[in-house]
Amino acid sequence: GSEEGLQFWAHDARPQRRTLRDGDTSNRVSRIEASRGALVVATEGGAYWSSSGTVFQSLGSGSADQSVAWVAVRRAVPSHAGESAAGQPGPGLVEVWSFGGEGLVRVRGIEATAGLRVLDRVVWPLPRPAAEAGVVDLVFDRAGERLHVVYPDAIAVLEVEGSDPRDLRWQWVRPVLSPGAAIRRLVFGAAGNVWLTTDHGLLAANALTSSFRRTGNPAGSRECSDLVEANGLPGGARAIALCRTSLLALVDDGEAPAVAAELAELAELSPAADDREGGAAGRADSPEPITLAADPPVAEIRSRALARVGLSVERADTLWQGLRKKAFWPSLELRGAYDADQDRGSSRDQTFVSGDTRNLLDRDRGEGRHYAAVITFDWELGGIAYPEDSVDLSRELRQVTSLRDDVSDEIHQLYFERQRIRAQLATAELLAPEEAAELVLRAEELDSGLDAWTGGWLGAWRAANEASARNPIHPGRSDRSVD
Numbered sequence: 365g366s367e368e369g370l371q372f373w374a375h376d377a378r379p380q381r382r383t384l385r386d387g388d389t390s391n392r393v394s395r396i397e398a399s400r401g402a403l404v405v406a407t408e409g410g411a412y413w414s415s416s417g418t419v420f421q422s423l424g425s426g427s428a429d430q431s432v433a434w435v436a437v438r439r440a441v442p443s444h445a446g447e448s449a450a451g452q453p454g455p456g457l458v459e460v461w462s463f464g465g466e467g468l469v470r471v472r473g474i475e476a477t478a479g480l481r482v483l484d485r486v487v488w489p490l491p492r493p494a495a496e497a498g499v500v501d502l503v504f505d506r507a508g509e510r511l512h513v514v515y516p517d518a519i520a521v522l523e524v525e526g527s528d529p530r531d532l533r534w535q536w537v538r539p540v541l542s543p544g545a546a547i548r549r550l551v552f553g554a555a556g557n558v559w560l561t562t563d564h565g566l567l568a569a570n571a572l573t574s575s576f577r578r579t580g581n582p583a584g585s586r587e588c589s590d591l592v593e594a595n596g597l598p599g600g601a602r603a604i605a606l607c608r609t610s611l612l613a614l615v616d617d618g619e620a621p622a623v624a625a626e627l628a629e630l631a632e633l634s635p636a637a638d639d640r641e642g643g644a645a646g647r648a649d650s651p652e653p654i655t656l657a658a659d660p661p662v663a664e665i666r667s668r669a670l671a672r673v674g675l676s677v678e679r680a681d682t683l684w685q686g687l688r689k690k691a692f693w694p695s696l697e698l699r700g701a702y703d704a705d706q707d708r709g710s711s712r713d714q715t716f717v718s719g720d721t722r723n724l725l726d727r728d729r730g731e732g733r734h735y736a737a738v739i740t741f742d743w744e745l746g747g748i749a750y751p752e753d754s755v756d757l758s759r760e761l762r763q764v765t766s767l768r769d770d771v772s773d774e775i776h777q778l779y780f781e782r783q784r785i786r787a788q789l790a791t792a793e794l795l796a797p798e799e800a801a802e803l804v805l806r807a808e809e810l811d812s813g814l815d816a817w818t819g820g821w822l823g824a825w826r827a828a829n830e831a832s833a834r835n836p837i838h839p840g841r842s843d844r845s846v847d
Contacts, residue, residue, distance in 0.1 A: 365393030370405060372417065384412060384420050399437040402475065404460055406432040411462045413480045421479045423460060423471045430465030434502035436511065438524065461511060463499045468513065491520035491534040506552050516546035519572070539567070539576045543769030553593045561588040564773070566605055581784065583612045585777045654789040654800060656807055660825055662779045669775055669817040675768045680761050687757055691747030701736035775817060782810040
């Protein structure tokens, strides 16, 4: 399935495109599920069923179909509707569960050669509101008794045998994940074990309700998106995981060369003859242990990295202290005023003096100027006990704490994977030459990541402590000053 349609091919033929009938949206495929020769295809135009792989029928409601992202198929034999007249079991009852724009939908029908005879179609209530984080996977357990709706942080489990939408009883399973990790896929293994692929590594457990643990590196610390566990995998591998930069095979001790050779053959690559012939000789040379450069304590690297990206704990304390001191700082108001006035006046009079009338004119003028200045200090002393912005600061610090956990987890993964590589290289005689070289390159890659997180401080520390390279510090257990 691809964004350009559904593709089918045999080993001895060219790929052929299967065009679905509902336009371009139906040709954008997001998932394919196979069940005993039948196919269920999830597309942007809805879900489609095909009993033979040639004719596809829509499982939509008949109106404008909603996009479907995830599908899961469950088979069961009905107790009465599927029995023949002789009392023998008739055609199997099939349930197709899908999740998409319409929500969680169950389509139940009886499989026939021509297609699926639909009996009912029910939209089931979701365990969470649709506005929350979306579903990332939809899967049944190997017995087909429980439906698992997988969210990035939790898994909702539903007993589907004989269930009615009005009597739903969802059970929540919340695996303990690395800080900031999000679930990508849930896979039930053949031996009863359970796998979780996350963006912070591959996790495994003996059962869904058991404690999940990281698998061995490199899968345990890489972003993984899918996993398959089945018989007949290349070289006898137990499982193959699709991770961010590579395809990783889980093998038993001693099976790695066979898996690598078969995967190379599948990829139309052939190992060099000298590599195949010289592998055993390389092991017999008993090479000297390889020593990596010394590392400072992980706590110092973590504190340097957090300080560099502005996520140190001291920053939060400083913000709280500043918020409490804010009440002692008054708001200052300065007001100024200027007033000017001018008076103009005149008066007239007459007088008779010495036998003659005289007109008298009197004028007067007055001016006034006034200045005023006021300085006002206003203290909100209630903020000493109850800072006004404390709620906003608390919300901000919660987000900062989440970011700090993510950064710390990244630092710890890089640091302790490097220490595990250090331990492996200490017994280089047990490693193949190409494996030792790959481990050294991986250690340099991890060291570059740590140096980038600390802004180059790690390289400067090593340059100033070259003498300590002969005595590597045990991870996290040194009390010696590193400055």
